[in-house]
Amino acid sequence: MTNHWIDFKNANVILVMGSNPAENHPISMKWIMRAKERGAKLLVVDPRFTKTATKADVYASLRSGTDIAFLGGMIKYILDNNLYFKEYVAKYTNATYLVNPDFKMPGELNGLFSGYDEKSRKYDKKTWSFQLDENGLPKQDPTLKDPNCVFQLLKKHYSRYTIDKVVDITGTDKNKLLEVYKAYASTGRPNMSGTELYAMGWTQHTVGTQNIRAMCIIQLLLGNIGIAGGGINAMRGESNVQGSTDYGLLFHILPAYLPVPNAALTDLSTYKEKTTPKSKDPKSVNWWSNRGKYITSYLKAIYGNKATKENDFGYAWLPKLDVGMNASWLNLFDKMLEGKFEGFFAWGQNPACSGANSNKTRKAMSKLKWMVNVNLFDNETGSFWRGPGLNPKDIQTEVFFLPCASSVEKEGSISNSGRWAQWRYKAVEPIGGTLPDGEMINELQKRVKSLYQKEGGKFPAPIINLAWDYEIPGGHGQFSKIDIHKVAKEINGYYLQDVYDKKTGKLIGKKGDLCTNFVTLQDDGSTSSGNWLYSGSYTLKDGKPVNMMARRKKGDPTGLGMFPEWSWCWPVNRRILYNRASVNPDGQPWNPKKTVIKWDPNKIDPATKKGTPGWVGDVPDGPAPPMSDEKNGKYPFIMKTDGKGSIYGPGLADGPFPEHYEALECPLQENILSKQRINPATKLFHDKGKGKDEDVFYSCDMRYPYVASTYRVTEHWQTGLMTRHLSWLLEMQPQQFVEVSMELAKEKDIKNGDKMIVKSARGQVNAIAIVTNRFKPFKVAGSTIHQVGLPWHFGWQFPEDGSGFDSANLLTPTIGDPNTMIPESKAFMVNIEKARG
Amino acid sequence: MSKMIRKASTFEIVNHWILAVSCIFLVVSGFAFLFHLEQLNTVFGSFITLKNLHNWVGVVFVVSLLATVSHYLPVALNLSSEDLVWLSKGGGYIVKNVKLPEQDIINSGQKLYYLAILGAGVLISISGFIIWIAPGSRTLVLISHLLHNLSFIVFVMAIPIHAYLASIANPGTFRIMVQGTVPLEWARKRHGKWVKRLGY
Amino acid sequence: MKRKALLISPELCIGCRACQVACKSWNQLDGTRTNNRGTFENPPDLTPALYNKIRFVEVPSEKDDMRWLFVSQRCMHCDDAGCMKICPSPGALYRTKEGAVVFDKDKCIGCKLCVAACPFDVPRYDKNDKISKCTLCADRIAENLEPLCAKTCPTGAIKFGDRDELIAEAQKAGYQKVYGQNDLGGLGALYAFKEPPKFYGMDDKPQIPDSVIFWHKVLKPLAVIGLGGAVAASLLHYAVVGPKKDKEENNDE
Structure with a gap:
């Protein structure tokens, strides 16, 4: 956002x-x-x-x-x-x-x-x-x-x-x-x-x-x-999806959107050289030119004293992708089905229901030697070996289940859609001997590290050299407790030496202190930060560490609802990104009634009570004067290399301008706009008869005449693991359903509440028909096209009697967007018919 | 001492008092429900007990009421123009010294009274039972509630009058429901037809 | 104490049903096993474990967009409450000083007459045959907290406050007639309806059943008058006419 x-x-x-x-x-x-x-x-x-x-x-x-x-x-x-x-x-x-x-x-x-x-x-x-x-x-x-x-x-x-x-x-x-x-x-x-x-x-x-x-x-x-x-x-x-992305949960980024190095980026200077954008335009801030500072501070955060200038700050220890390798979800499970993985941590997820084409993901898991399922409850993933259509005798995968603490049983921060990192406190102790994820990971790294230390191994350095100092000292019984504030501080970063401003020679930060914000991070190893975007979230105020994310002040000086002292927002508590675009080149708001920021030539400095030019309002995208300032003015889009908003986007895989293509499975023989039916740049897992049977798709096929889409309902959460077990929620949405238009229902003689079978090229699922006016057939290129929709919250494992039916992802195809590889579960083709019995 | 003849059997006497006591209890508790007479809690503890008693005493009442049918209903239904005469003269209670037709074992007033009690009793029992089981139909419950209360009014009016007429208004009557016997002469005056049938 | 009320605005309701869950949470009501019957609406009806339910109403239209309405169904906390009127047990149903119609399960005698007398078909009976229904969170109000449904509602579709103020607020927002403003002596659950009440599946003029009114106004007094009259008539007769005497009758003959 x-x-x-x-x-x-x-x-x-x-x-x-x-x-x-x-x-x-x-x-x-x-x-x-x-x-x-x-x-x-x-x-x-x-x-x-x-x-x-x-x-x-x-x-x-x-x-x-x-x-x-x-x-x-x-x-x-x-x-x-x-x-x-x-x-x-x-x-x-x-x-x-x-x-x-x-x-x-x-x-x-x-x-x-x-x-x-x-x-x-x-x-x-x-x-x-x-x-x-x-x-x-x-x-x-x-x-x-x-x-x-x-x-x-x-x-x-x-x-x-x-x-x-x-x-x-x-x-x-x-x-x-x-x-x-x-x-x-x-x-x-x-x-x-x-x-x-x-x-x-x-x-x-x-x-x-x-x-x-x-x-x-x-x-x-x-x-x-x-x-x-x-x-x-x-x-x-x-x-906390925003948080998970910020912290590099995706395969291609390290925390704070630093690219994951690939095999061609052999050392730190090559990495910096190849991944740092350059601009010769003096008016472009080109914020990513700071890449070197952020990757170095990141390496210092994870390898600590072991990261030195001499050893490239441990850059060699970072895992590398093969050049051009895409390790996203669909590809991972494709490789898993090929038997390319030995083990799998399913951590806080339920791929047996959440993965597109779940029959494939379920089958893929049977090729594993072992799987660790970390979740609140057992789920379709942990129990995949006894799932529908699978014979436990045929499956050799050893499954471990680690029950974890829920979000109210631990302390920490979460980042909402608006990039606010909000601190949350533990409400109750974890029940039933469950552990917070952080403590599990701590145990895991401790044990893996000691194995590497004892037995060596192929490449022990990345593990052995990890700086890991979050444990609360003292006896803890079987498992150690970790200090989550220490982790938060590590993320914010420290001055590892006295750091001076290179131009003025003024002291920026004292050795051992928490960093003020990412502006003060250095590329010489004198600072650390686990996530530069979050630098400033846990910092010093009057010499004392302050958790900015725990702030709860309700002041709203602009009246625009920015609440600058409620929690903390990346970057540097800026509530609206690219806010320099809200003003004209002279720094005056386009709309004075909604002033996000404004250039004030006589801004009163609260300390000196003197007027000096400066910005008022939200934290601006950099302190530089407005764009029209000949000498120091800057363009508003500071994260773009050229400082400009990209109407033309040559960076994407499938074209600088968006062009309409039909979905992989669609009801039309041809794209009305061109001869190119589907996105030409997307990877096909199955093409012209070649590929795995699991990935089969049928477009414009009489057997699957209806467009389908999956979605969610208020009452359930993702695959329903947290909500299906809650009887208050289950009573409101107890079963998989399929929404069907009145017109299609009439055509197929479907009555409200009928038990249906929804089938795609890859699987089928039972669902209760909801016949409704809310879906209407479409008139497309002169013909009538029906669309149906179904939620994907259900699974065979709970309710235990199977009354909720199985996941709608049994239907969805193995195909993704060429840039992100996010699966296409909003448009695919199905048939529906009444279930017998 | 004049000759005594038996007017009521022991069964009749016992049943009468069962009916009377249950009826009075039902009326009293009925008033408690109508007007929230919480004072009754000192006796019954709670309205929950009161409600349960009301329901079960109601059952006793119904059984007792049905038990009266065999010996009162045939006589009560044996109505003739003489009954009209008796009634038109107010049974001699309003103007004294009127000539009244000879009466059977129960007089015309008693016949009517019995029919009223039986009718209202059946109505109040059935409606009471419907309220008790609370069927799904809201209309049925509301009709029952109305009928229960209507027949209740019959009871609250009939009981004091009956009690009065059968006691101080008519000396000598009360003993029927105690000893069961009455003096022959007393009976001859009031229930001449019956006495004659007996052969005296 | 000013009378408190809820202002329910279907135009603001998004059917998220957070209120339905919140109500269960505060009142510690069990979840029940249900089936999908071909609608989002579930459970099908109010139950002893469901005090507040959102009804989903689909209104197709040929001309305009269809409408999909979400309407909260619950105890309306009538000022002239049929349930309280008919209830035979003192204290089983009572009114708090803020105007909520509240029950006391310890005093409920399980007669279910309130079910028949309620104009909105609200009271339900639990497995112990005790009345169950929305209490306007009277226990929360007593502690200066708002009812949990209102607190949970993200869009302000359920608002809690002084009844007069809520009515004024709704009128200011353009709702000339607030449903429940005058009905049944004024409801404690007011509705800001844009269309006629029927459109939302509500009675135009909710009323306590006529038979209950007749019973209350006529039969109840009649029972007292009847009893008193019968006793009085007997006494009067005794005093004026006097008892029957055998002697007199002898004179007859």
Whole structure:
């Protein structure tokens, strides 16, 4: 999230597309309803009339998987009607940049961008580059007229997305579509702000990243990034998903979005050289130029004294990916099925139900020698060997179950969607001898370390050299306790020596003290920080360590609901990212009624009581004066190398502009827009008869005629492990269901409450039919297309009598977005029929 | 001493008092329910006990009421124009020294009284039972509640009058429900038809 | 003490049912085994272990968007409460000083008359044959806490406060007639309805059954009058006419 939940109340128009906050993020509705009270318009675009749609001013339906067509049409509408925010676009985005004249777009290449290689299903991005001037900076046309400038290319690309073509693809009612366009495009005025709320409804597609990119383009065109009531806001699927991403839970990033090194980055200087972006533009902050400081401080945090300048701060001990290797979920389980793994820690997850194509994940686990299942309760994963269709005798996997403490049984921080790290306290002692995860990991590392110390091994250094000093001293019986505050401090980082400002020679920090924030981190090994983004979260105030995340002050000086002294927010407590874009180049807010920050030439310094120029309001993206300042002014998008918002995004795998492609499994023989039916850059696990049987898919096949989507309900949480066991929640949503339109029910003689079988190419699941007006058939390219939907919270293991039925992920395909590899569980094809008996 | 003849059997006497006591209890507890007479808690402890007693004493009442059917109902139903005459003259209770038709073992007033008690008793029992088992039908419960209360009013009015007429208003009557016998002469005056049938 | 109330606004309700769970949590009510009957709504009806339930109402429309309504169903805490009127057991149902209609299971005699007299079909009986229903969290109110459903509601669809203020607030927000403002002497659960009550599955004019009113207004006094009258008539007769004497009758002959 660029903004935060409370900020929704500041919006004039709220577009909910790709999410269903009323169902999945009920608390956010508090702020949405507050915005509505102040006259805001709520637009909901969803295949189904959702709980959120009940509160919408405009509801428009669209066929699952056609968001880019919908948004592409909106881009065209904004451009055709001159509704974009001209100054913002010209000054803060890369719309002015000139692109390589060899760059070709799908309109010219039948659905492909230039540089496509069919065999590898990959793009060579050479032609996607910008034209550079003699200084190595992109050439620009401030008038936006050059046919090769981003703005003109954008116009050209989306000129194909005419209203008629869009409704033909999406099945949306034309009037509704135009209502949404008109209402949202109205936020292009400086005094209006529009926000977008998305979730898995956008990410879980083979075009997931481009769905979001399309919206980013719209937000940049309308000047909605960086302002109050604006932004592009991911509604996180778990309370601490933001935290898990920040801390590098994904395979390709270390904590705080440092890239995981690969085998070609042989030493630290190569890593720094290759991964640190460079800009010669003096006005670009290019924050990632600090990469070296952050990776060095990170290495110092994990290897401590063992990390020295001489040994490259232990860089060699970091695990490396093979070049080009993708170790995400779908690939991991693919390799697991091939027998490439010996063991597996299923830590706080339930892949037997949560993994797309769960029949495959369940089968894959049977190839393991051992598995450790760490969870609150046993689940379909820990018990996979006795699951439906599997014979325990045939399975040799040894499963260990480690019951862990729940979130209320331990202390620590969690990071919400708005990037607030909030400290939580232990409410009760863990019951039944369970342990907090941290203490389990502590035991694990202690024992593995001592094994390496005793027996050696292939590569003991990364383990033996770990700096690990979190245990609370004293006897603890069988297991040691850890001091979670020590961990939090380690994350914040320490000055390991007296650190002086290189220019002024002034003392920045004393040896042994907690770092002030990431601005003071160094690349010479004199500072440590486990996660540079969180540096400043546990710091010194008046000589005493203060846990900033535990702050609970309710002051709201801007009146915009930023509550700067409630918890702590990364980075450096900045509540709205890219807030320098909320002001004009002179530092004055575009909309003075919603001032996020403002340049005050006479800001009163509270210490000296003297007036000096400075920013007031939220923590600005850097203290530099506004952009128009000839000498020191900076561009607003400080995390981008060039400091500009990317309307043109050449970094992605599947094209610099989003293009509509159909889902892997879709009801149409052809893409209405081009000859390219599916995303050309996505990896196919099964193609032209080749591949594993488990990964089979059928598109446009009579046997699987209905579009299906999976989703969640308020009452349950993920695979339902925490909620199915709670009778209060189970009584409200006791069983897997499938929602079916009245029209389809009539066609198939389905009655409300009938027990159904839902089948896909890969599996089947029982479900109770909910016949409803909330789904309506779509008119697409002249034919009628039905869509059904089902939640994925259920599993065979509980309720024990199987009355809840099994996971909807038995149906979903093995296919992912080419950039993220997030599986496509929002659009696939099924059949439904009445179950016998 | 004049000759005594038996007017009520022991069974009849015992049953009468069972009926009377249960009825009075039911009326008293009924009033307690209607007007929240918490003072009764000093006797019964709680309204829960009171309610249970009300229900089960009700059963006793029903059994006792049914037991009266065999010896009162045939006579009570044996109505003729003479009964109208008796009733039109107020049974001699309003204007004294009126000529009344000869009466059977029970007089016309008693016949009516019995029919009223039997009718109201059946009604109050059935409606009471329905309230007790509380069926799903709300209408049925509401009708029962209404009928229970309507027949209750019959009881609360009939009981004092009966008690009065059978005691101080009519000296000599009370002993029937104690000894069961009455003086022949006394009976001849009041229940001439019956005495004649007996052959005196 | 000012009368307290809930203001329920289906237009704000998102059907998250946090109130339904919160209610169970505070009142320590068990979960029950249910089936999906082809709707999100569950359990199907109020039970002794379900004091507050969200009804899901789908209203299709040819012309406009369909409507999907979420309406809280629970005790309305009527000022003129049919249950209290008919209840035979003193103290089993009583009103707190804030206006909540509350039960005392120790005093409930299990007669279930309140079920028949309730205009909203609210009271339920537990396995010990004792009344169970929403208490407006009277125990929380007594400690200056708001009812848990209101506290839990994320959107303010259930608000708790002084009844007069809530009505004024709803009127200010454009709801001319607040459901329950005057019905049954004024309800303790007010509804801000945009459409006629029928649209939300509620009675236009909720009423205590006529028979209960008749019983209360006529039969109850009649029982006293009847008893008193009968006794008085007997005494009067004794004083004025006097008992029958055999002698007099002798004179007759």
